[in-house]
Amino acid sequence: MRQISRREFLRYVGAGTAAIIGRSAIPFSVGKGPLQASTVVQCFDETATSENTVNESVVQIMMDESVKALTGMNDVGEAWKSLFPGITQNNVVSIKVNCINSLTPTNPELVxxxxxxxxxxxxxxxxxxxxxxxxxxxxxxELRNAGYTVYDEDDPDTVRCFGTNHPGVGRDSDCRLDVDYSGGTYTKYPSMILSQMSDYLINAAVLKNHGDAIVTLGMKNHYGSVDQPPGGQLHYTTCNPSIPSLCQQLRDVVTPHEKERIVIIDALWGSVIRGPGGAPNCNPKKVIMSTDIVACDSQGQNIINEERTRLGYSTVNAPHITTAPEPPYNLGTTEIDLVEISNPTGIEESHITRLSNTALSVSPNPFRTQTTITLSVSHTSFVYLDLVDSSGRLQESVFQGQLPRGDHRLPYRTQKRLPSGTYFLRFHGHGSTHVSKVTVLN
Known part of the structure; x- marks a missing residue:
């Protein structure tokens, strides 16, 4: 296990991110795991959430740095593209979220x-x-209750979002899945979103314990990918071997095979006792990702156990995670090569010196309540511009949205009276961050 600070991460990125991982190869299949340990990237940032709010600009930095570390690539677009070999503009990437509990869903901001x-x-x-x-x-x-906007039209700049029960979707009765359970085999049918509408899949799970399955993470998230009434055979005997069997069937029966390319666990909040229902009862402020679903779930379970221990509860061990690497399922490995990134949004003098340049400038500076920010965008991208204090804590969101390539001037008036002192404007776009020191006089 390796822990990487923001300072170390920047130094490694300068030399090529593959240096963090120790190897650049990615097992391009979630499943059929390698004999060696699988890389899991875990990113923590103290400022990822504030009370009950997700600080999306912080999570964007966490996500970008994590996928670059996982793939060994410095460009965030190239990092994502490497996960989907052969992808074209005509392909569809779907993101399977977990919204059954609207109080502890896969957060829309993370997605x-x-x-x-x-x-x-x-x-x-x-x-x-x-x-x-x-x-x-x-x-x-369930999607609406969790904060998502349902949309099924064709605006090229708008993400589609809908459930399997959406008009014209449903289950694929031509794709039979024979799922093992303790008493035999149970027939299930996948969502047509997965079997017919998706070329590649991202599994975006959430950190929760579970009364039957012990934990519900990436593998258990697929119970929402098939027709699964509450209870029933697939919940017998701690959902084992039903969970690994279902994942194996989805991998090997749904075509094209091995659609699932990456698993991401939303551990910004989580439910580690009395789950999977109810409000979250822990706030790890972490994002976990891997191309190996078993390794990713193993690390998710480690976080659940850390939080349970902190709260005074005994640790858990989900049988399906132990079963998943074994024949006939062969879904991955429980051997983890853990890469930890800590506080990637931290404000450090080395960070400021390295990143402050003509890409981001402020005039006048110092200022009281208003100034003008000039910034340069090298690629058309979704960007975040925040005012943070010396600890990296968000003070105000200045701008959030899509900007075309080129130079931009943004008038800025503070939204509240700020105490006099030193602050930092943090600009993040296209996977890179720029920081400019500013002084407020009041």
């Missing part, structure tokens, strides 16, 4: 950060169309 990364993939001189991304789960109502 927005995935989408922004996918939109940076350049294919034949054009960025990947957002309309070729589908966010999905079981039902439209």
């Amino acid at each position: 927005n950060c995935i989408v922004n990364g996918l939109a940076q993939m350049e294919l034949n001189g054009h960025h990947f169309k957002r309309n070729n991304i589908i966010i999905w789960d079981r039902t439209d109502s």
